[in-house]
Amino acid sequence: MAGxxxxxxxxxxxxLxxxxxxxxKERDVFTRQISQREEQGAPLWSFYEGPPTANGRPGSQ
Structure with missing residues (x-):
């Protein structure tokens, strides 16, 4: 396939x-993306481990 x-x-x-x-890590990607979002006034995001469940609040496993 071409391309x-x-x-x-x-x-x-x-x-990989x-x-x-x-x-x-070398490019400090995580810290830079958080700083860029703050500068843009973007809303904060939370990351949870695991899929959402119907029987409780998200938490750390």
Whole structure:
């Protein structure tokens, strides 16, 4: 297919994840995106672990 690179069939997804996390840490992505949202006056967001449930409030597992 034109426009797509060949995919390595033996790609190490854990290794790829580590590369992405290292790049984000090097570029301070998380802190920068929070600062940018504050500067724009965007509403705050909360992140919860796990899917929502019908029988209780979200929490940490």
């Amino acid at each position: 797509f690179r060949a995919v390595d069939p033996k790609q190490s997804f854990p290794g 994840e580590e590369e992405v996390l290292a790049r984000w």
